[in-house]
Amino acid sequence: MRSVQDHLAAVLGAVGPVAPLDVVLADAVGCILATDIAVELDVPQAPVAARDGYAVAAYDTADAGPTSTRTLPVAHDVLVGSPAALRLAPGQAVRIASGAPLPQGADAVVPVEETDRGAARVALQRPAVPGQHVRLPGSDARAGDVVLAAGVRLGARQLALAATLGRGRIRVHPTPRVVIVSVGDDLVEPGSPRREGRVYEADGHALETAVRDAGASARRVGIVSDDRATLREALEDQLVRADLILTTGGLSEYAHDTVKDVLAPLGTVRFDHVAMTPGHRHGFGTVAGLGGDGAVPIFALQGHPVAAQVSFEVFVRPALRAMAGHADLFRPSVTAEATVGWASPPGLRQFVPALVVGSPDDGYEVTPVGDPGVPSVTALSRANALAVVGEQDTAVRPGQRVHCLVLEG
Amino acid sequence: MRSVQDHLAAVLGAVGPVAPLDVVLADAVGCILATDIAVELDVPQAPVAARDGYAVAAYDTADAGPTSTRTLPVAHDVLVGSPAALRLAPGQAVRIASGAPLPQGADAVVPVEETDRGAARVALQRPAVPGQHVRLPGSDARAGDVVLAAGVRLGARQLALAATLGRGRIRVHPTPRVVIVSVGDDLVEPGSPRREGRVYEADGHALETAVRDAGASARRVGIVSDDRATLREALEDQLVRADLILTTGGLSEYAHDTVKDVLAPLGTVRFDHVAMTPGHRHGFGTVAGLGGDGAVPIFALQGHPVAAQVSFEVFVRPALRAMAGHADLFRPSVTAEATVGWASPPGLRQFVPALVVGSPDDGYEVTPVGDPGVPSVTALSRANALAVVGEQDTAVRPGQRVHCLVLEG
Numbered sequence: 150m151r152s153v154q155d156h157l158a159a160v161l162g163a164v165g166p167v168a169p170l171d172v173v174l175a176d177a178v179g180c181i182l183a184t185d186i187a188v189e190l191d192v193p194q195a196p197v198a199a200r201d202g203y204a205v206a207a208y209d210t211a212d213a214g215p216t217s218t219r220t221l222p223v224a225h226d227v228l229v230g231s232p233a234a235l236r237l238a239p240g241q242a243v244r245i246a247s248g249a250p251l252p253q254g255a256d257a258v259v260p261v262e263e264t265d266r267g268a269a270r271v272a273l274q275r276p277a278v279p280g281q282h283v284r285l286p287g288s289d290a291r292a293g294d295v296v297l298a299a300g301v302r303l304g305a306r307q308l309a310l311a312a313t314l315g316r317g318r319i320r321v322h323p324t325p326r327v328v329i330v331s332v333g334d335d336l337v338e339p340g341s342p343r344r345e346g347r348v349y350e351a352d353g354h355a356l357e358t359a360v361r362d363a364g365a366s367a368r369r370v371g372i373v374s375d376d377r378a379t380l381r382e383a384l385e386d387q388l389v390r391a392d393l394i395l396t397t398g399g400l401s402e403y404a405h406d407t408v409k410d411v412l413a414p415l416g417t418v419r420f421d422h423v424a425m426t427p428g429h430r431h432g433f434g435t436v437a438g439l440g441g442d443g444a445v446p447i448f449a450l451q452g453h454p455v456a457a458q459v460s461f462e463v464f465v466r467p468a469l470r471a472m473a474g475h476a477d478l479f480r481p482s483v484t485a486e487a488t489v490g491w492a493s494p495p496g497l498r499q500f501v502p503a504l505v506v507g508s509p510d511d512g513y514e515v516t517p518v519g520d521p522g523v524p525s526v527t528a529l530s531r532a533n534a535l536a537v538v539g540e541q542d543t544a545v546r547p548g549q550r551v552h553c554l555v556l557e558g
Numbered sequence: 559m560r561s562v563q564d565h566l567a568a569v570l571g572a573v574g575p576v577a578p579l580d581v582v583l584a585d586a587v588g589c590i591l592a593t594d595i596a597v598e599l600d601v602p603q604a605p606v607a608a609r610d611g612y613a614v615a616a617y618d619t620a621d622a623g624p625t626s627t628r629t630l631p632v633a634h635d636v637l638v639g640s641p642a643a644l645r646l647a648p649g650q651a652v653r654i655a656s657g658a659p660l661p662q663g664a665d666a667v668v669p670v671e672e673t674d675r676g677a678a679r680v681a682l683q684r685p686a687v688p689g690q691h692v693r694l695p696g697s698d699a700r701a702g703d704v705v706l707a708a709g710v711r712l713g714a715r716q717l718a719l720a721a722t723l724g725r726g727r728i729r730v731h732p733t734p735r736v737v738i739v740s741v742g743d744d745l746v747e748p749g750s751p752r753r754e755g756r757v758y759e760a761d762g763h764a765l766e767t768a769v770r771d772a773g774a775s776a777r778r779v780g781i782v783s784d785d786r787a788t789l790r791e792a793l794e795d796q797l798v799r800a801d802l803i804l805t806t807g808g809l810s811e812y813a814h815d816t817v818k819d820v821l822a823p824l825g826t827v828r829f830d831h832v833a834m835t836p837g838h839r840h841g842f843g844t845v846a847g848l849g850g851d852g853a854v855p856i857f858a859l860q861g862h863p864v865a866a867q868v869s870f871e872v873f874v875r876p877a878l879r880a881m882a883g884h885a886d887l888f889r890p891s892v893t894a895e896a897t898v899g900w901a902s903p904p905g906l907r908q909f910v911p912a913l914v915v916g917s918p919d920d921g922y923e924v925t926p927v928g929d930p931g932v933p934s935v936t937a938l939s940r941a942n943a944l945a946v947v948g949e950q951d952t953a954v955r956p957g958q959r960v961h962c963l964v965l966e967g
Binding site: 173175178179199201226244246247248250261266284288289290297303304305306309310312313314315316317318338339340341343346348349350351352354355356357358359362369401402403454455457458461508509520523525526527528529530532556557 | 582583584587588601608610635653655656657659670675693697698699705706712713714715716717718719720721722723724725726727747748749750752755757758759760761763764765766767768770771778810811812862863864866867870917918919928929932933934935936937938939941965966
């Protein structure tokens with residue numbers, strides 16, 4: 150048997166970030182930036198107004214005060230789209246919009262709220278201070294500054310900056326494309342009539358969601374027969390569309406389970422018993438595309454939905470994060486005090502669906518959902534964490550501190 | 559001026575969950591369940607094997623031991639897809655797959671790892687305990703049990719359960735469809751040549767991402783002219799596709815800014831100065847679809863990308879969460895100690911892009927990114943939080959505890 154740690158190390162050793170690609174802004178959403186973005190020109194390029202109001206020369210307003218309103222003629226307007234900064238004649242004011250370039254000769258902006266909003270003449274009630282409500286060239290970023298560094302995740306605020314700088318395309322690690330194949334003649338689609346001995350296909354639907362939650366893109370192929378030729382053809386068809394393939398089911402020792410046989414000639418896939426529960430049977434390796442354009446990593450997971458979900462969390466999710474270029478591969482975890490005790494099989498790392506409650510200040514408590522010895526989809530659906538019990542432990546005592554992977558938030 | 563609190567209350571008072579709809583599993587991803595899901599039949603329905611191995615009658619194995627191996631003839635196999643449970647003859651064993659129904663007469667499963675894996679005869683080294691590795695009917699859920707309650711978010715683990723139960727369609731609050739319109743003749747698409755006086759369109763790209771991060775679906779219309787007829791037509795065209803409309807730009811007091819004029823006859827939209835910085839100009843209300851099929855909420859946000867993003871976080875995101883049916887509308891927040899001091903305008907709630915560092919155990923520290931008085935896209939792109947300074951405060955002192963909205967994680 151292979152340890153969880155060894156299997157995870159093998160998985161992470163075999164995958165790396167998807168090769169960088171220039172994509173349009175809309176496709177960069179959520180991706181990791183592959184190269185630094187530097188600004189080409191000072192931001193702002195010229196002095197601009199920070200508020201809607203009137204651009205003035207501060208010395209023209211020196212004698213304004215509550216008892217001696219200073220009135221200036223308004224020469225014209227400067228809007229954000231105005232092509233070039235105009236000149237402010239001495240003793241005059243110019244209506245200006247927030248973000249518009251300051252006219253030459255102006256050195257301050259009086260916010261519209263502090264004036265009588267005049268169109269032909271404007272009355273000011275206090276002197277302007279030179280530089281007030283003016284953004285100086287380069288005050289936000291100087292030409293050459295790296296404002297978005299390689300490795301950053303491109304969320305809304307980072308895209309706002311890239312767009313503001315005029316970048317229409319960005320070099321990113323593209324979102325990994327994951328193809329999900331559910332293997333087994335015993336499977337039927339949810340929504341079809343109940344038939345004795347048939348099992349509703351759950352893994353594909355659940356993994357599609359889990360893959361998307363991990364920030365990758367998912368393509369669920371659906372149910373594929375465990376007939377060798379059919380399964381082989383289905384996998385070969387998908388190789389061109391996939392950065393990673395996930396199969397579920399077809400891993401038992403029984404003759405009708407064919408995943409091992411089919412994968413063996415397609416690439417270098419290793420099948421292991423991993424010292425964990427649930428989900429000890431694991432296939433992992435790479436399969437070669439027909440065009441010979443590199444090897445595609447593949448995970449063969451057990452079909453039981455709890456085994457498949459736990460294996461996804463422990464091995465597949467970190468691999469997807471690595472392929473997407475994230476530095477931080479793992480879910481957050483907390484140490485929580487067990488409210489009850491339970492048994493854990495010796496020699497296996499046990500992952501128990503559990504509810505973690507508490508707060509950073511008061512600490513956390515963890516309670517298994519359902520019977521820790523029995524993998525239950527119902528229990529997993531109510532859990533917000535996986536309690537992790539080490540290989541050496543044969544039991545968790547009430548009050549014992551347990552490491553928990555937090556699945557939500 | 560209207561307070562942030564009053565404006566938020568008005569917004570949340572005007573929106574509610576999108577009407578429930580039956581959708582296929584793939585469309586239910588991330589949605590809030592609108593009705594309880596109960597199981598129709600016990601799960602499992604009949605006793606099933608919890609491990610791959612051999613189904614036996616425990617009393618046939620009583621004399622097995624390390625020194626006296628007990629050997630049983632293997633009658634046949636029971637696989638997961640087997641249509642009906644067969645009968646186990648006394649003194650025999652049956653090969654069984656994990657998840658398969660237990661033959662009548664069997665009351666225990668011996669895992670394959672504890673046997674010699676025999677095909678015709680199997681050797682056991684210790685007595686089986688009645689019930690071992692057997693999942694009893696209803697042990698996971700009993701007929702009638704509500705296993706997924708209305709209000710639950712349908713993530714991977716909840717979809718696994720719904721699919722396992724055979725549900726092909728689920729009644730959910732559908733994902734709100736948000737249409738994003740960027741208003742202004744001064745805007746050009748990122749990637750197009752730089753032209754003096756033109757501004758690259760950033761809000762649409764950033765809000766598209768922010769909307770998706772909030773769990774809603776986003777449709778970016780792109781740049782629309784502030785010509786009144788063009789803008790009105792663009793908005794009317796989008797009404798049929800939208801559960802919510804976001805516009806940015808066109809809100810200043812200058813004549814070329816037409817959003818107010820265009821929205822006024824379309825519905826009941828109110829324009830306010832909200833006591834906050836950045837982004838004090840706000841339009842919010844509803845516009846009527848041409849078909850008369852209900853009113854669509856609309857936000858008119860300022861065009862400065864920092865104002866737009868902050869307004870999205872403070873007002874739009876909670877509204878979208880409410881429309882999606884979430885009970886929890888707000889980002890997590892922490893109280894953090896300011897590492898430096900800064901000024902805050904009296905009478906306004908100030909939102910400052912900031913970096914929060916620390917841990918639950920050691921507490922948190924907050925540092926503004928850039929100059930808190932100057933809205934900067936560069937600063938916002940590096941922030942992971944918004945520090946919130948109350949309307950009464952005119953300054954934050956170093957060491958003061960500040961409320962912070964956490965934007966990431």
